[in-house]
Amino acid sequence: MKKEIKVVKNDGSIEVFDEKKLERSLRRSGADKVLVGHVLKHIRSILRDHMATKEIYQKAFAYLKHASKTTALRYSLKKAVMDLGPTGFPFEKLLAEVFKERGYKTEIGRVVMGRCTEHEVDVIAYNNTEVIVVEAKFHNMLGTKSDLKDVLYVKSRIDDLKNNTITIEGKEREVTDGWLVTNTKFTHTAKQYARCTDMTLIGWGYPEKGNLQDMIESTAVHPVTCLTTLTSSQEKALIDKGNILCNSVNVETLKSVGISGDKKVDAILNEIKVLC
DSSP states (O other): OOOOOEEEOTTSOEEEOOHHHHHHHHHHTTOOHHHHHHHHHHHHHHOOTTEEHHHHHHHHHHHHHHHOHHHHHHHTHHHHHHTTOSSSHHHHHHHHHHHHHTTOEEEEEEEEEOSSSEEEEEEEEEOSSOEEEEEEEOOOSTTOEEOHHHHHHHHHHHHHHHTSEEEETTEEEEOOEEEEEESSEEOHHHHHHHHHHTOEEEBTTBSSSSOHHHHHHHHTOOBGGGOTTSOHHHHHHHHHTTOOBGGGOOHHHHHHTTOOOHHHHHHHHHHHHHHO
16 A cells, blocks of 8 residues: 655645645646656655655756746746735736736726725726726735635625725726635635625635636736746846836846846746746
8 A cells, every 4th residue: 555645734734745736736837748747756756754845846846947947937826926025016916917918907006985984905907897896915925824804804895895886987886896816825714704705715726717826827917926037136126116027028127127138138038938
C-alpha cells in the first residue's frame, strides 16, 4: 500500500498530499499531458513528509519555468495577484479592468449614499442593465481567508445601497447586485451564509466556475507581477506609477522607472506579448 504523504498548508494545517490538485492546477495553466506528467514525476522525486505546499509550488514553478515559460507565467497567477500588495488599491484597479474587458464601465473608490449612510465603494461596474457594487477584500498572505464577519459587513452595506439609487452618467440607477471579491478563499461559514442570503462571492477557486482565476484568465488582464523578467523592485516601481497591468507597459513606461537597455526591454516586452 502506497504511503500517504502529509503536507503543511499555508495556514499551518496539515493534510494528505493530493496529486490530483496539483495536476488540475497544472492543466489550468495550459500544461499538456506530457508536461503535466514530467512535473508530477519531478514532484514525486522530491516530495517528503510534512513538506510545505508553498515549497511544492516553488518546485513546480521552477520546473515549468525551464520547460515552458508561458505555462509557468499562468501557473504563478495567484502569487502574482498577491504580490500586488501590500495595499488593496492595485487589486481594485485589476478588478475594474477585468470588468471593463467583460463589457462594463467602471468607477473606483467612489463615495455613494445608501438609505442610511455613505459608503466608499471599491468598484462600481455598470452597463445598460446592471449596476454592481464590488467590495474588494485583498490579502497579501497565503492561507488568509475571508470569513463570516467580512461577509456580514459587506452584506449590510449592499443592503443599504440597494435601498437607494446611485447617479450613473447623470441618471438615477438602482443597484442590481453586490459582490464580495477576494484574491484568496472563503471560510465554510462565509460561503454558507452567502448561499442562504443569495449574495455573490468571488474568490480564488470559488465558485467552481466564474471564479477570480477564471475571470482574469478569460479576459487576459494579467498583473505586471506575473512577469519573470522584472525584479521585485521594478514591479513595485511600475505599480507605484499606476502601471498595474502587463498591457499598460511599453518602452516609455519602462524608461520612466529606470529600465533601459535593448536586451532587457525586449525581453520584458516579449514576455508580455507571450502572456497577454
